[in-house]
Amino acid sequence: MKYDVIVIGSGMAGMTIANKCAKKGLKTAVTDSRPYGGTCALRGCDPKKILVGAAEIIDRANKMKGIGIQGDIFINWQDLMAYKNDFVAKIPKGVEKGYEKAGVDMYHGAASFESENTVRIGKDLLEADKIVIATGARPVTLDIPGGDLPIDSTDFLNLEELPKEITFIGGGYIAMEFAHLAARGGSKVTIIHRGKTPLENFEADIVKHLVNATEELGIDLHLEWDVVAVEKTDNGHAVKAASKNGEKTIQTDLVVNAAGRVPELDDMNLEKANISYSKKGIQVNEYLQSESNPSIYAAGDAVASKGLNLTPVAVLEGHAVAANIIRGNSKTPDYTEMPSAVFTLPTLASVGMTEKQVKEIGKEYRVKDGSVSNWYNAKRINESTYAYKVLSDNEGYILGAHIIGPHAEEMINLFAMAIRGKLTVSDIRNMVYAYPSMGSDIGSMV
Structure with a gap:
């Protein structure tokens, strides 16, 4: 044919x-x-x-x-x-x-x-x-002894029952999102990640707030540990991990491979x-x-x-x-603004460059950031984690915006539109926003 x-x-x-x-x-x-x-x-x-x-x-x-x-x-x-x-x-x-x-x-x-x-x-x-x-x-396939024993993200989304204890291998958005979901479903959750921090591609200062919220939720977060083997046991699984400080074995009902795609x-x-x-x-x-x-x-x-x-x-x-x-070849994708969100609770969202990326290109920039759990939009729902970091250039154009807090996934879209529409810091400050709303906070973030 x-x-x-x-x-x-x-x-x-x-x-x-x-x-x-x-x-x-x-x-x-x-x-x-x-x-x-x-x-x-x-x-x-x-x-x-x-x-x-x-x-x-x-x-x-x-x-x-x-x-x-x-x-x-x-x-x-x-x-x-x-x-x-x-x-x-x-x-x-x-x-x-x-x-x-x-x-x-x-x-x-x-x-x-x-x-x-x-x-x-x-x-x-x-x-x-x-x-x-x-x-x-x-x-990704886990090239370790017992690497075929963990379930993957598709399997997790089809679990008939939520186990009492779940261990996630990896520290990316899949591991973090599913861990927050499972913990609020009543499971005891462990995350084992080989990196120094989860979500390495996101703004480090904002990720720190998520790490704190994750640990406050009762999730055991083991950083800089490599999973070296998974074994089937009478009661579930044994996850063996190693680091520069030695080895450990974690007993768990279920293991989820969230090491990447x-x-x-x-x-x-x-x-x-x-x-x-x-x-x-x-x-x-x-x-x-x-x-x-x-x-x-x-x-x-x-x-x-x-x-x-x-x-x-x-x-x-x-x-x-x-x-x-x-x-015929005439169109190239414009990746100028690519907002993304990690649907943990609270949500972490990002658009544009991180501070590390801005430094790498040698561009002059200014930063406005802060933890703002004392702002009205956090206090009205008793949310203890609410922070932002916004980078702009010397002309006032937004280089990157990073938020953790309630409805961050919606707020980041406003910053994405600002980047696409070439709005300046001054433009964003002078906008009139519906109030009280989460979006009204962005004028104070720039």
Whole structure:
């Protein structure tokens, strides 16, 4: 079968590309080895946030207990999972209806390359002028004894019961988010991370506040420890860790591999298609076109690009790839502002550069920061963790903004718009904001 475009992967990047190309009259096919919808919608951001939503209620009620709220509430894990599963189960059919409406041919199966412009999906051999790799990412494999024993993030989001004791391997956003969720669900939680601090790519001064909040929640955070083995025991698992100070063994009911994610490019026979790639993903030019095979484009987590591994970035790259396929190479993704959030409680959010990154480029800058748990928006809900750090240049333009506190994920969008719209510190201060609202605080943060 001959197509104009074949898209491998049906997450947000692949979905964007397939639908846009088909609607422009290109004969388009899409395939996925899993149900249509991708990581974010089926086994990532969306189901996670449903579970976090329940934890937010627990957190808010606990902070207000004795000052207007009485009685105990708890998470009924089975009911919450049933609600989440009902939400997720409807997504693949909805995605398929969208493809059908756009005129996209649908295949179900893993794709592997046979040549520079042909792929095999089961018994079907498909050829196309352009082929897009949008396969996303998968959990990293733990190369240690017992590395196959921990469950991954997908498994965690499908747990039928929440164990009494859970140990997370890793200190990235998956480990931190799930740890905060599990702790508020009643589990005793341990995090083991090899780095000096969790969330190394975020602003260090703001992460310190999250570390304090994490430990105050009762989560055991073991930093600068390497997990060297996992063993099955009669009562669960034994996690063995080592550091410069010696070794330790942690007994736990369940172990979760949250050590990171890598591009999902296994068994695709990329060499047969002359596609250059590394452990970071497909090597592409500024148009997200393969550096070694001009018939190939890539988008999302499968790409070794400048974008963060975030759903909005995948969509951004999807629009760029679709435009370049339809009209020829002319569109490059603009990564100027890429807001991101870690949905712990409290939430940590960031956009733009960290202070370390600003120093590395040698740019002059000013900083305004502080812990502001005494501000009204924190005191009204009895929130003890609320802090910010904003960097701007000598002309007053925002270089980076970093917040931890209630609704930080919404506030950071305002800073992202300020960066995109080239608003200055003066512009932000002189804005009139609805009050009382979280957004009204940003005028005092610059």
